[in-house]
Amino acid sequence: MTLPTFNIDIIFEIINKLKDDGASLFNFLLLNKQICELTIPILWENPFKFCNIKVESKHYFIIQTYINCFNEDDHKKVISILNSEFENLLYNENEIPLLFEYGKYLKEFNIRDLSNAVISWYKIFKKKNYLMNSIYHNEVEILKNHLFCSIMRQSQRLNCLNWNIRFNDKKILKIMQHKIKYLDYLILYCDGEYDINIAKMYINFFKNHFQNLSSLKINILYDNKCTEDFISLVKSKNNLEEFIFDYESVKWNADKFDDLITNILELRANSITKL
Incomplete structure (x- = not known):
């Protein structure tokens, strides 16, 4: 009996339907070259979503890639x-030729996931090379900033941005x-005290650079220091269909955000389908 042959479009649709199923995606990589080439871009849209935050070795692998x-x-x-003395150590990681330009497939930039992954990479890199006695907070922060920029530079187009306004x-x-x-999709959060001017700068930047x-x-x-800026952001986005505000983290202070919620409802009452 001859097995049915699917055309490439059908195969892609099957893979895309399973884009949140890490186990299936990893299995697709092993089938053949063509299916592997279809799977890699989907797998690397956001490789961190398939990693348990406690499994540092996976984060190390992604950042090293x-x-x-x-x-x-x-x-x-x-x-x-x-x-500079670590040059050979860093390049030794690159002995196996890469089959794909993995960075260009990134579509979901999550600064929290990237931050955790860079810390994991740094710790394992130091440990593998017997350098654990020289871990510096400032060095990690500088490294984070550079890697964030370099990874962002590799990406061709983002669909989702998860951003810390700090x-x-x-x-x-x-x-x-x-x-x-x-x-x-834009997710904004703050995990502590922040500079109000930096936060306002980001919100204004996002307002001017998103289209849809x-x-x-x-x-x-x-706090509600950026309420007017958030309202201005929403006002500029005619296609906004979903607005989610995490009350759980501020329920002790929720009344301060009444103006934000009320204004957004008034501005986008005809377009928002999820609140």
Whole structure:
């Protein structure tokens, strides 16, 4: 009996339907070259979503893969941050030729996941090379900023952005501006005290660089200092269909956000389908 043959479009639809099923995607990689080539872009849209946060080795692998995709200038910067004497150690990770430009497939930029992954990479890199006695907080933060910019540079287009308004690095905005033009989902959060001017700068930047934002989520926000800025952001997005505000994190202070919720309802009452 001859087995049925599916055309490439049907195979792609099957893979895409299973895009949140990590086990199936990893199995597809092993079938044949063509199916592997269809699966890799989907798997690397957001590789972190298939990783348990406690499994640092997976985070290490993802960050190392991104580093192996860096151009020469970005590689040199990583080496200079870590220390020039580690050049051979870093390049030894790149002995196996890459089959794909993995970074260009990134479509979901989650700064929290990336931050955790970079810390895991840094710790394992130091441990593998017997350098655990020299871990420096400032070095990690500088490394994070550089890797965020370099990974963002590799991406071709983002669909989802999960952003901490405490993060302060204007260089990444210049890299980001052409990649978020058609962004669909924006999640903003703050995990502690923040500079109000930096937060306002980000919100204004996002307002001016999105065209068709359909979903906005505000998560973990402890005060209402940016209420007017958020309202202005929503006002500028005619296609907004979903607005989610995490009351759970601020329920002790929820009444401060009444103006934000009320104004957004008034502005987008005819378009919002989920609140």
